[in-house]
Amino acid sequence: MTDVALSEPRSSWRVMAGRLLSDPVTLAGVILCAIVLAGALLAPWLAPRDPLEQNIIDRLAGPGSEYLLGTDQFGRDVLSRLLWGARISLLVSFLSIASAVVVGGAIGMVSGYIGGRFDLVTMQVMDVLLSFPSLILGMIMVALLGSSVTNLIIAISLTAIAPFARIARAPVLVIKERAFIEAGRALGFSHLRILLVHVLPNIVTDLLVMGTLWMATAVRTEASLSFIGLGVKPPTPTWGGMMRDGFENILDSAWLCIWPGLAILVLVLGLNLVGDGLCDVTDPKANAQ
């Protein structure tokens, strides 16, 4: 019974979703994200050709009826590579932020809950991590670990752990002083149970909202690393890698940069719009107005 009373009512999620979709700007963001997600999931059926198939005769062909968005320097179909590339962008950004939310959230929660010197030292370490420019940290981590999807996810999640630890810690400092936590302790609940059952539901919304906004950052970071040449190895199609290839042919085939650039923009803008909408919906001040 206590567990039910201590966490937020489930219906609030439905109310939140309703309010979220009633805002036209947020709805536009949801649609943009849905388009990219659909493209990624349906890539095997939507892509007109094999993204790795080379047609040297048709290399650098402009957009037209045969190749809707043109071909690259190896004669590969840009549209097919774009659709398959969406998978890498979504996979890397989602998994890296999901792991940053879990690891950073756990660090912040435990640190805030335990408090004292442990909290002081942990937060000092997080502040040091925060003081590294995230793109530089990501670049160095990938360079040291070697470029693969797993290492890319590790590197990007490392750049986002510290902010999530901070986001999770702040509310825990307030919540742990509340009467229901004290009641839980008096009833002999373990610290783990208090943290997972009674503290976590109170911070999960904040973490999810920030997660959406950070996923936009992760998409940008993944694309940036691929553009520098530190992303998933070719010939696997990635949007950043496609821009890198296009940039080498920018003087005569500028469209090779334009399509993947627009794809990145659509996904990041969509995620930012949704994240912004989520911020407004979950912010008690904004709701009160």
Add this chain to the structure above:
Amino acid sequence: MIAFIIRRLLASIPTLLAVLTLVFLLVRVVPGDPAIAILGDRATPETLAALRAELGLDRWIGAQYFDFLGHAILGDLGTSMVTHRPVWTEIAEALPHTIVLTLAAMAIGCLIGIPAGVWAALNRNGPVDVLTRLLSLLGLSFPVFVSGIFLLIVFALQLHLFPVIGNPRPGDWIDGLHKLVLPAVTLGVVMAAYVVRVTRSSMLQVLGEDYIRTARAKGVPRRAIIWRHGLSNALIPVVTVVGLYVGILIGNSVLTEIVFNRPGLGKVIVSALTKRDYTMLQGMMVIYCFLIVVVNLITDISYGFIDPRVKQ
């Protein structure tokens, strides 16, 4: 004020020490032997051992740490494993280019961002506000290499207003300024998007304060209310964001320098990454963090100028 600066300088020492420790650990904790990474799988055990000895990797890790710390504190960041020149010399040659680019981008970001944020706040929920919100979100969504390439396609390749390559001729400052425009705009526009949002929300909060109502009731001119009473009080969060954004700006300058083929720290770090120049990478990380600590210090000091209460 001097006491405040000294106090702040002393407070940043533990952060710098922690940064140095983390840099040292990052390079060593990562799996894999740096000697193999540099020389490749086919290197003989003798050459690998020789390189390990040259890098000091064969010594006890504690000795390596104190050696690194001692040298770093004295400003000696070691010698590049590729060019065999002092790391500090290589960085010092590139640093001014990155600083000029970053400062120009900051100026553009603030000159666009602050007035636009004030304008949006004054027209809350009106068409100007909605347009500003959408444009700022669009600005935030552009990875800098994408906006850089798009600007390059439009203004350099199509309109021929700016050169494709941004490497300035030494000594010719007009040429330097001309070639700085596109890279600085690329970086500055994204920063403006951040600044707009913070200025808007901070201004909205300040404009709702009682002292603004009092000023209005006293008949203070609208212009003075907005700029002197409003903005000067709304600036603290803006300065915080500008300070925090410098970190992102420094990271993004790497991409901008690659896109516009400009000299700077970006080119040095990418070259160090591709050639596995560990001492250079270590040095670059120290310099980047040092820059961020200095910027945080300047941000804290500027609070004192904006809001006299902070000094107390």
